[in-house]
Amino acid sequence: MARLWLLAILLLGCTANAAEAVRYCDHPVYPPISWSDGKHMRGIAPRVVQAVFASLGLDAEMVVLGNWKRCLLDAAEGRVDAVLAYRTPEREQYLAFAQVPVLREEVTVFYNRRHPLQVERIQDLTRYRGGLLFGESYGEAFDEAVARAGNIEWVSDSKQNFGKLIRGRIDFIAHERRTGLLYVEYLQGGGDIRALPLALAVDHLRLAVSRRSPLAARMAEIDRELQRLTDSGEIERWLGESEATYRDMIVQPEPRE
Incomplete structure (x- = not known):
């Protein structure tokens, strides 16, 4: 018992x-x-x-x-x-x-220096092919602009996204500045990746x-x-x-x- x-x-x-x-x-x-x-x-x-x-x-x-x-x-x-x-x-x-x-995080635009962008405002991005992760939001203005333009390819992970940017399959990635800069430091081909001064959102x-x-x-x-x-x-x-x-x-x- x-x-x-x-x-x-x-x-x-x-x-x-x-x-x-x-x-x-x-x-x-x-x-x-x-x-x-x-x-x-x-x-x-x-x-x-x-x-x-x-x-x-x-x-x-x-x-x-x-x-x-x-x-x-x-x-x-x-x-x-x-x-x-x-x-x-x-x-x-x-x-x-x-x-x-x-x-505190700042979202910016990453691009390949071999394929420079002419971007001064969010709306200028609609001329280019972008890459985002499923479920991500980067500010109301950006979300609405890309939804109207339909110029985004959606993927599951950052390695896939940055790989496409390095190979020239997309023109830009919207990503947090801190994490993006750290991520490309040791990424093969990452030396060609740059971040625009433009801030899509600060959140x-x-x-x-x-x-x-x-x-x-x-x-x-x-x-x-x-x-x-x-x-x-x-x-x-x-x-x-x-x-x-x-x-x-x-x-x-x-x-x-």
Whole structure:
């Protein structure tokens, strides 16, 4: 009988722990924000997410899907609890966004110097072939302009997109300046890739919770922890560490098991 009681207690404990897990979805193709080393998700995004939810007494389960659009769809349906994303009116219908941002990001245009662009404003991009990732949004003005022009080829990952730009199959990529510049540093043919001074959008990446998740009722707690991490300088320090880790990984990749 004692053994049965012990087994019951253990099973209840496992059930309670499972209930405390938070499903965080990411598409890890944005160093130093998030990327995969082939075995684990790395970057500042998973680090911030784990720290925030740990402060709430919750474990973060990292979920990686085929593309960013899948993450957003699963968040809308409540199959995952949280994502790190830009806030847009459309996304606010199914996501509750933290008021305290994680990072400020500038979106710009990357091009191949062998095929220079004549671009001074967003509308000028409609003359060229662009490449974007499924589910991405780069500001209302840009989104509307490319939707009307129909000049975008959609792909699942940044490596494919930058590869097409290097080979001249597309003329430009809209991408975060910080992550794009870091990504092409060690990319074969990346020496031909340049970024325009033009900023398509300046926005902030925010931790967002599915409105179908119980966590949506705890946004005030999430904001308090994000504010603490910001004020303490932890997020800025983690960003620098993430950049250094990515560069080290590229120069000396970890052995695969």
